[in-house]
Ligand SMILES: Cc1cc2nc3c(=O)[nH]c(=O)nc-3n(C[C@H](O)[C@H](O)[C@H](O)COP(=O)(O)O)c2cc1C
């Protein structure tokens with residue numbers, strides 16, 4: 511078996527024979543522990559932590575364990591193609607880098623390092639609104655990376671339009687509007703440290719460089735950083751919005767529009783009716799509601815409701831290639847990788863992210879083959895047994 515993606519395995523074994531180990535661990539739980547050991551405790555707590563007792567985050571993982579993949583044999587899977595069709599173009603793999611705020615907490619190069627890994631692998635980066643490096647800096651550092659922009663929709667029209675203009679001007683192809691974080695959740699790991707990165711000016715690059723935001727400040731951010739943080743927290747989001755608000759974005763964004771953070775079939779129907787081109791089934795990695803439904807379980811209900819009317823993407827709990835196969839089999843077109851790439855970033859910058867992506871894609875390629883498939887599109891729920 512030799513396709514591009516499974517080739518990473520072969521490369522690791524060949525290097526091993528020559529006396530070299532892989533640059534970082536290939537196991538996701540060891541990766542998390544290794545990252546913890548190199549990160550500041552408050553940064554690790556913010557990234558690894560979740561809402562409340564963190565039951566939702568655990569449920570996300572448990573749901574993958576409750577779905578078993580059934581191996582198939584003798585089906586000629588010698589030639590495989592991981593590419594998928596999305597919004598009329600092809601992506602090399604069914605994987606994206608999820609929007610994660612303040613990547614500067616994990617590595618000084620933050621989103622720039624992640625974008626360079628995106629450039630190297632062809633895996634699109636979804637840049638968070640609350641990034642450590644600005645829309646422009648990321649585009650300039652990785653001009654050939656496929657870039658999407660994630661919007662936390664501010665409660666100010668000028669600022670919203672300015673962010674959208676900047677995303678267009680810097681060739682971000684797709685807009686992902688995150689709907690499930692209109693309130694900051696109860697997160698004990700951060701609360702116990704009194705630590706929110708944004709209050710320490712991490713993750714505000716897009717605001718501090720934005721003319722509309724600066725116009726809304728009583729004093730320049732340089733002389734009054736606390737005032738800038740205060741204004742940011744007032745403008746950050748708007749809990750009064752409804753489905754009737756979405757057409758505004760549809761009107762002002764001319765590319766594909768994706769709504770992220772949907773778990774209820776009724777919300778999925780509303781998203782399709784509002785004009786979205788795709789949705790992301792996600793519970794924000796368990797960071798918003800405690801005691802919540804596992805995202806993978808929500809995926810099944812959402813696909814049943816709207817799978818024939820829209821494109822469904824998925825995140826929350828993806829750690830391995832096998833997890834990815836399960837989500838694709840349940841109807842996701844592609845998955846967004848969250849915490850694991852941030853751990854790779856913490857350990858080795860661009861190289862660390864590339865390692866995590868190549869490892870996951872190699873295992874995805876192998877799992878696809880061993881379940882008897884040559885392409886992601888060939889997967890369906892019959893590959894799974896609920897255990
Ligand atoms: C540290 C951290 C910051 C995040 N920041 C954002 C963000 O700025 N915008 C957003 O839409 N989602 C954000 N998310 C959620 C991710 O996009 C994604 O939904 C989540 O990480 C998936 O869960 P997983 O990492 O456990 O797989 C963040 C997640 C983490 C872990």
Ligand SMILES: O=C(O)C(=O)c1ccccc1
Nearest residue numbers: 611640691694708794797
């Ligand atoms: O931490 C998060 O998950 C997140 O997306 C966020 C972003 C800005 C403010 C608060 C939370």
